[in-house]
Amino acid sequence: MISLEEKFGALETENAPGQESLQYTGDLNSLMRGEKLEGKSVDFSHGDVDAFPPAPGSETAWKDGFEMGGQQAYTEYRGAAQIREGLAERLTTFTGKPISAGKELIITPGTQGALFLALGTTVASGTKVAVVEPDYFANRKLVKFFGGELVPIPLHYQGDQSDNGPDLKRLETAAKSGTGVFVFSTPNNPTGLVYSGSSIESISELAARYHVTVIVDQLYSRMLYSGETYTHLWACDNQPENLITIMGPSKTESLSGFRLGVAFGTSSLIERMERLQAIVSLRAAGYNQKVLDTWFQEPAGWMKKRIQEHEAIRDDLLGIFRAAAFPCFTPQAGSYLFPRLPALDVDHHTFVRLLRHQAGITVTPGTEFAPGYADSIRLNFSQDHATAVAAAERIVEMVNIYRK
């Protein structure tokens, strides 16, 4: 039996994005070489919603919700029926397969909320859960919190393109040996790798054959760069019995301040998720839910422009890191870069803290995404273009200062 001490030890958040201000910095002056580097501070731990402001119409939609009064303040736990109806229609168009607004969709407090509910309804003490490495840090924490057992599945992204994707052999071995749940993000957080159509079809088929519940986090699936294609597991022919897809408007659409997400999939799981939501936080904030009416119906050209702007930043940052010979996968979607740094005179965790202290740059250490990625850092490059470029150059400068 896991004790509460252990349980909460595993939930350590000091290195989690956004919590860096809580870190100990007392030792850094003695470790620092040279002076502080000049330049505008950048927090790459999350997107800058001032540089890329909330999608148009969100404020007005919120106000409409507020003015609706009680009806919008107290929705069903799974979210207001009328909002779910519109969403189900637009998500059906997006994914290519019908979604029932009444049975197969729930509105949650952020995509994080959806992930919590999805794992909370499928993982019990002893459940074996296949988790990709590297992948979103909360996946591992959630599995541990619910008493599950981690079964790591490596993600190939550092070698030849033909090998890219999750290790399907390892996944099949895991499925054969009693793995009950598989959770992963595509586009992958932190690398920006989009699972290929054949990977997704194999996962679907494998999960169906071995009765594995699949939870797929598609948070970044709308920000797809030129020439890339996206495959929705939800629309595959050979479906697992239990499948939950989660999404939300917090990233590409910069609506994180509203804490909105959705999950859609197998109705019995959606129903359980609602039961859990009832004791977790009742519902996504009522007035905020109304903002989902603007989602997937932004003004013409808005999304295209937002993607182009991010692609331009991606390309510049990739250019800078590659010129410095940092291996870096080219993200196919989303706004994360996950470069690998060379060997340094300080350990990489200390380097991350020095980056913040000496160069005003906050990044997330690779170890948040899996053990064994200490030499990588994650940057959310949804930032002011020029500021991001200058900061990337400072990262290279910092690496040169501390290089072994």
Place this chain on the structure above:
Amino acid sequence: MISLEEKFGALETENAPGQESLQYTGDLNSLMRGEKLEGKSVDFSHGDVDAFPPAPGSETAWKDGFEMGGQQAYTEYRGAAQIREGLAERLTTFTGKPISAGKELIITPGTQGALFLALGTTVASGTKVAVVEPDYFANRKLVKFFGGELVPIPLHYQGDQSDNGPDLKRLETAAKSGTGVFVFSTPNNPTGLVYSGSSIESISELAARYHVTVIVDQLYSRMLYSGETYTHLWACDNQPENLITIMGPSKTESLSGFRLGVAFGTSSLIERMERLQAIVSLRAAGYNQKVLDTWFQEPAGWMKKRIQEHEAIRDDLLGIFRAAAFPCFTPQAGSYLFPRLPALDVDHHTFVRLLRHQAGITVTPGTEFAPGYADSIRLNFSQDHATAVAAAERIVEMVNIYRK
């Protein structure tokens, strides 16, 4: 080991407030005696924020938050530091004992969110948790969800006033036999009983002596009726090592549509709660947090008026139910009434469904608050005064139709 089936069976929400539209009604026409009763529909399962609108300034405060942009969208998981500082000061004044904004306070997605985090950080598999009967329905559900064992503590409210309050002997017996956590609401939900100063002091002393963690839900503590006094466990002399107090502006202040709550207490528990929040939903919606700046500093006279208006409704409803000889405790605070109904020809659950179907009145069945309260119903009387009075009269009429 509890299975997921059992776990979610215990979280059934069909009778939970706000979920009534999901109930089966197909059998009701055959059970119904006479015609439908005319009158305006009332949903007593929660307060009507159209009748009692959100506290002044909430919309403006939200807009300020939205305009602050990224800084307010991405706060620390425990909530924006500046907002916590103001809150800590005002809650210190309210409770009479200092609260540290940095260490002892967390902003949560509603009071429900605070309760979930508080129990999630203190209850593990096998933890014995003393739960009052009757009390807020989620307490029991949460204990079961986290694998804890319920130790029921009766609340006396139906007899002589001198006996009113939790059964302290039962609580001491529970504490002696290894109960680790005690959770309760004061004012009690559903009865509106305020724990006396001597009850609170005894609980504090007893919890200190037997190392019991105390979680006290004070959601309704601001709406205190004339002549009543309130005692904060947080300010007692003899303190338990581990104490969490939870509150929020969802009820008296009608800010439920923002999903905001707070918890304050033992710093190590607040820290754990933040770790849990990080994987549950990250934070209370950023822009919404700003609305807490208006809390505990409403315009002069606003709160007094709101209390008087509720007291007037309370008195009229008590008059109606007592004239019909339904025993009903006089709520000392909050906006709940918990009358006991006489024996009927239909079981009380069916009566509750008939009330909704035939008389347009939604109430919450007593069994949501503890087994053994099937003959009681809970009404949130934070409603339009005249509508509430007319509905209470219809409840009496309905009882007379189905009386045994």
